[in-house]
Amino acid sequence: MAMIFIGGSRDIVELPDAIVGRIASIMAAEHGVLVGDAPGADTEVQALLGGHGYEHVGVFCTGSKPRNNLGDWAVYNVPPLPDTHGFEAEAQKDREMVRRADYGLMIWNGTSPGTVLNVLRLAMAEKPCVTYDVANGLMATTRNVVDWRTMLSRADPDIRDVLAACMTPDERRAMTPG
Structure with a gap:
């Protein structure tokens, strides 16, 4: 059973x-799902x-x-x-979900730093992530940091x-080629 980290922007209703x-x-496929407890995309996925x-x-x-656990x-x-x-506290939780996940599925509003950082964290771990960019109506798969930079x-x-203000030093280095 693969573990899928599903997350997204808080303004996704x-x-x-x-x-x-x-x-x-x-x-x-009966895959496992790892999801946060935040309002927005997390709660919509839980519902x-x-x-x-x-x-x-x-x-x-x-x-x-948890703030939300709709399925107990x-x-x-x-x-x-x-x-x-x-x-930063939420980022620690997200990093743990990245660590446990095999794949990611993110719903991004085009501006949420937390969601796009989760895609980067998955890319840095070389774990594929499908991201739906709600603002542009685009679906993209990132497999590595180069793919993430293209998405960004x-x-x-x-x-x-x-x-840059939200990133760890390793994440910041991944943002720029070289």
Whole structure:
């Protein structure tokens, strides 16, 4: 059973048909799903999986209990390091899902730094990730950092500054060729 990290932007309030189809394929193949507990894409994915009674799901959170666990699935708590809060605490949880995943499926709004960083983390680990860019209606697969840079080149150039502020040094090095 392959493990699929499914995530996306918090402002996603409806899953695109292309993503619903991909998730249907994941369920049909009985792959495991790793998903966060945030509102937005995570909750929409949970609602879809829960609506089908899908059982092979793990919900990851940073708090003592998940904000959302619509299917009463297994919970994996990733406690934040001391003095980390907000984005960095969530990033630790996301890195753990990347570590456990074989593949990724991301729903990106074209501006969310967390989602595009998860695609980068998967690329750095050489784990394929299908990303649906809601803003451009594009589906792309990244297999490595070069693919990720190509995907990022279609985004608003301002996102690079936002990303740089959120990245670890290794992630920052991966953003620039050379």
